[in-house]
Amino acid sequence: MKLHDTIHRVFGKGGRLERLWPLVDAAETFFFRLPVRTAGGTHIRDAYDLKRMMMIVVLALIPSMVFGTYNIGYQFYASAGMPADHLACVLKGLTVIIPLYVVTFAVGGAWEVLFALIRGEEINEGFFVTGALIPLIMPPTIPLWQLALAVSFGVVLGKELFGGTGMNIFNPALVSRAFLFFAYPKSISGADVWTLTDGTVVDAYTMATPLHLGIEPKGDIVAHLAGSGFDFWRMLWGLEPGSIGETSAVAVLAGAFILVITGVGSWRIIVSVFAGGAAMALLCNAFAPSPASMLALPAHYHFVAGGFAFGAVFMATDPVSATGTNAGKYVYGFLIGLLTVMVRTLNPAYPEGMMLAILFMNLFAPLIDYTVVRLNMRRRVRRAAG
Amino acid sequence: MANYRLKKGYDIRIAGEAQKLIERAPFPENVGMYPADFYGMTPRPLVEGGERVRIGTPLWHDKRRESLVVTSPASGTVIEVRRGERRALEAVVIRTDGKQQIATTVIPPPKRLSSSARGDIVNTLCAAGLFPLLRQRPFGTVADPLATPRDIFVTAVDTAPLAPDQGLILENHEQEFQRGIDVLACLTPGRIHLCTGGDAVNSQPFSGVKNVELHRFEGPHPAGNVGVHIHHVTPIRAQNDIVWHCTVQGVILIGRFFISGSPSFDVTAAVAGPAAARGRYVQTLTGAAISSFAQASASLPAARFISGNVLTGRNAGTDGFLGFGDNLVTIIPEAEKSVFLGWLSPGFSLESFSASFISRLMPRRRFAIDSNRNGSQRAFVATGIYERLLPMDILPSFLLKSILAGDIEEMEKLGILELTPEDFALCEYACPSKTDIQRILRDGIDLMLKETRESE
Numbered sequence: 042m043k044l045h046d047t048i049h050r051v052f053g054k055g056g057r058l059e060r061l062w063p064l065v066d067a068a069e070t071f072f073f074r075l076p077v078r079t080a081g082g083t084h085i086r087d088a089y090d091l092k093r094m095m096m097i098v099v100l101a102l103i104p105s106m107v108f109g110t111y112n113i114g115y116q117f118y119a120s121a122g123m124p125a126d127h128l129a130c131v132l133k134g135l136t137v138i139i140p141l142y143v144v145t146f147a148v149g150g151a152w153e154v155l156f157a158l159i160r161g162e163e164i165n166e167g168f169f170v171t172g173a174l175i176p177l178i179m180p181p182t183i184p185l186w187q188l189a190l191a192v193s194f195g196v197v198l199g200k201e202l203f204g205g206t207g208m209n210i211f212n213p214a215l216v217s218r219a220f221l222f223f224a225y226p227k228s229i230s231g232a233d234v235w236t237l238t239d240g241t242v243v244d245a246y247t248m249a250t251p252l253h254l255g256i257e258p259k260g261d262i263v264a265h266l267a268g269s270g271f272d273f274w275r276m277l278w279g280l281e282p283g284s285i286g287e288t289s290a291v292a293v294l295a296g297a298f299i300l301v302i303t304g305v306g307s308w309r310i311i312v313s314v315f316a317g318g319a320a321m322a323l324l325c326n327a328f329a330p331s332p333a334s335m336l337a338l339p340a341h342y343h344f345v346a347g348g349f350a351f352g353a354v355f356m357a358t359d360p361v362s363a364t365g366t367n368a369g370k371y372v373y374g375f376l377i378g379l380l381t382v383m384v385r386t387l388n389p390a391y392p393e394g395m396m397l398a399i400l401f402m403n404l405f406a407p408l409i410d411y412t413v414v415r416l417n418m419r420r421r422v423r424r425a426a427g
Numbered sequence: 428m429a430n431y432r433l434k435k436g437y438d439i440r441i442a443g444e445a446q447k448l449i450e451r452a453p454f455p456e457n458v459g460m461y462p463a464d465f466y467g468m469t470p471r472p473l474v475e476g477g478e479r480v481r482i483g484t485p486l487w488h489d490k491r492r493e494s495l496v497v498t499s500p501a502s503g504t505v506i507e508v509r510r511g512e513r514r515a516l517e518a519v520v521i522r523t524d525g526k527q528q529i530a531t532t533v534i535p536p537p538k539r540l541s542s543s544a545r546g547d548i549v550n551t552l553c554a555a556g557l558f559p560l561l562r563q564r565p566f567g568t569v570a571d572p573l574a575t576p577r578d579i580f581v582t583a584v585d586t587a588p589l590a591p592d593q594g595l596i597l598e599n600h601e602q603e604f605q606r607g608i609d610v611l612a613c614l615t616p617g618r619i620h621l622c623t624g625g626d627a628v629n630s631q632p633f634s635g636v637k638n639v640e641l642h643r644f645e646g647p648h649p650a651g652n653v654g655v656h657i658h659h660v661t662p663i664r665a666q667n668d669i670v671w672h673c674t675v676q677g678v679i680l681i682g683r684f685f686i687s688g689s690p691s692f693d694v695t696a697a698v699a700g701p702a703a704a705r706g707r708y709v710q711t712l713t714g715a716a717i718s719s720f721a722q723a724s725a726s727l728p729a730a731r732f733i734s735g736n737v738l739t740g741r742n743a744g745t746d747g748f749l750g751f752g753d754n755l756v757t758i759i760p761e762a763e764k765s766v767f768l769g770w771l772s773p774g775f776s777l778e779s780f781s782a783s784f785i786s787r788l789m790p791r792r793r794f795a796i797d798s799n800r801n802g803s804q805r806a807f808v809a810t811g812i813y814e815r816l817l818p819m820d821i822l823p824s825f826l827l828k829s830i831l832a833g834d835i836e837e838m839e840k841l842g843i844l845e846l847t848p849e850d851f852a853l854c855e856y857a858c859p860s861k862t863d864i865q866r867i868l869r870d871g872i873d874l875m876l877k878e879t880r881e882s883e
Contacts, residue, residue: 073766075765076764076799079798079800081863082852082855082866083852085439085737085797085856086799086856087778088801089802093802094783163803165803204806206806303783304782304783304812307811365809365824410825414825417822417841418840422840
């Protein structure tokens with residue numbers, strides 16, 4: 042208690058280190074539910090707050106984190122042709138994922154604290170989710186210095202310049218990834234970055250992701266994928282090369298379950314992304330020139346390939362950059378799914394479309410909301426007249 | 428009769444419901460009236476400290492419409508005319524003498540009721556200080572005696588946390604209630620809409636009322652809010668589309684005045700809440716000192732006395748008074764202790780609308796909720812929670828944004844005319860960013876009123 046008082050005297054208003062108060066405040070509210078009383082407005086408040094909401098998202102990411110860690114090791118040993126037990130796979134994965142998280146949180150956290158200190162605001166927990174997401178959408182081979190640059194870009198230009206948490210237009214985690222995609226394309230595209238190797242790769246191992254293989258299929262596309270070991274069930278479970286957290290649709294769906302039952306993630310968006318993807322895939326199937334074309338890839342393969350599921354569940358549902366109206370969420374999600382499949386099938390330069398589709402729809406979310414709001418106004422005017 | 432089943436909304440599971448028994452409370456030594464209970468009136472005090480008053484003696488009137496007065500509910504001596512910032516009137520406190528004499532300024536009500544007597548009825552209600560029982564939409568102000576309402580809504584259901592049972596308030600006052608309805612019917616060319624709860628228990632006591640159109644509203648809070656009722660039955664269309672509304676207690680007081688000829692401010696109020704020593708109903712006086720009939724559990728270090736419910740009521744303090752129009756005093760514990768890693772708890776003992784707490788699986792459990800804000804204020808995030816708590820065709824977050832932007836035209840198009848802060852109180856409760864939503868809406872309404880007054 043004495044320590045508590047001393048800290049408050051030194052860092053509080055008028056104290057010697059007043060400017061550093063947000064740091065103390067952040068630590069205090071992190072460790073304690075403080076007895077701050079309501080004043081004005083409602084006398085009682087829901088136990089739920091933004092911190093709780095963010096914790097739920099992080100909790101929902103844990104299956105993907107765990108599986109991603111395992112999969113890094115699994116792919117490492119598979120590419121080297123070495124037999125390895127589960128523990129070895131996890132340990133190998135940890136040597137990759139721990140540095141990624143350390144760098145992400147150190148760099149992102151530093152920016153967050155810096156901006157809070159400059160603004161004299163409380164440090165908010167906004168970076169928690171962004172920081173948990175960023176390593177999961179990176180290839181396991183990403184150089185740490187590039188990651189640090191990407192995190193800085195995402196936090197500063199993607200969020201803080203717009204005014205901080207709640208004000209950003211784009212999903213900051215995706216801004217980070219897009220930065221790498223355009224600044225260091227060699228690190229985050231092509232066939233060779235998705236598996237951590239020790240230099241030698243056995244012939245039986247396929248370095249390319251299923252989506253990359255889809256660019257120039259030899260023969261029937263489904264058979265072509267199966268020939269490289271990527272049948273539907275393997276892609277569903279996720280033992281395949283790819284960004285760390287995206288490969289396992291099962292792990293992502295476990296997270297989706299948590300998000301939806303707690304009401305933290307919008308089921309409207311998640312369902313609509315899949316519906317949009319399915320609609321576009323069916324349309325492409327109908328116009329596919331031959332089975333040996335990306336256009337012929339069935340919808341359920343799209344769902345388990347690349348970042349489709351991960352993007353639908355964890356990226357598209359970000360409440361800040363998504364649409365705010367319920368009606369708008371259907372449109373927003375549907376178009377994300379549709380655009381993703383469109384980019385995948387019709388544009389040979391980009392095997393994956395999820396990231397760009399979400400960023401693109403982030404940009405259009407306000408327009409969708411605007412339309413929904415105008416329609417609501419028109420309905421209200423009509424009702425008044427009638 | 429029409430039935431409305433509303434799905435959106437939420438009943439906060441707070442402990443301490445009042446026991447359904449009515450006691451007569453000791454006659455209060457002090458009574459107090461707060462101008463804050465009369466939104467839309469600009470008070471100019473008419474009494475000074477030491478002055479003798481009787482039941483019906485005007486305490487203050489409205490600056491613009493002097494016939495609109497607030498009167499004393501008891502006879503006695505004014506002991507305090509409390510003023511706040513910029514000398515704004517905050518409260519008038521009266522020491523009662525127990526004689527309950529009637530003021531000479533009270534005009535006896537007309538014997539026969541007819542719409543041709545409308546002017547007389549309004550005048551007598553005004554002079555007795557009963558007119559402010561009528562409230563007006565849009566904006567939820569005290570009704571304007573110069574206006575003619577399209578319809579009048581009588582709210583015979585209250586879904587707010589720990590709200591008093593309207594049937595119990597009606598009990599033994601059925602005749603007065605019916606008389607009050609007949610009086611209101613003379614004030615509008617339109618209808619009297621009586622809105623009750625959905626189930627038989629809540630609607631049955633009102634089933635015999637004549638001269639009304641009956642509507643039943645089923646669903647969680649805010650299904651009992653008059654704003655919700657008007658929205659679904661016959662919505663406000665424009666600023667000059669005026670609807671009045673009144674509570675069951677208000678109708679009873681009006682009816683009683685027209686039966687007995689002298690104003691009475693005897694009301695039934697519930698004492699409830701997790702920190703209430705004895706939750707029950709009492710018969711007392713409007714403006715009665717809360718300490719005369721409600722006490723906090725002795726074991727608590729600090730308790731908050733709220734006149735009204737936990738969402739919209741006033742923090743009255745330990746020496747406060749029962750607000751005008753309030754039929755409920757809620758007593759809750761004040762937040763005292765820090766909880767280590769509170770946000771990580773699975774939440775067996777925390778009340779929340781969010782399903783991220785285990786407690787959501789225990790719908791029958793009641794919680795001793797205290798005054799903790801439960802989190803820090805954060806930027807607004809469109810979590811979709813507001814949209815699940817407002818059973819109206821209104822987009823709450825976009826309306827709030829238009830208010831913050833001060834865009835009057837947008838505010839009106841997005842439905843501010845249909846709302847008062849109480850309609851957003853539940854959203855405020857559940858808001859994870861701990862935003863003061865009722866305050867924002869109040870600011871928006873203030874701005875609208877200011878504009879309309881300037882254009883007059």
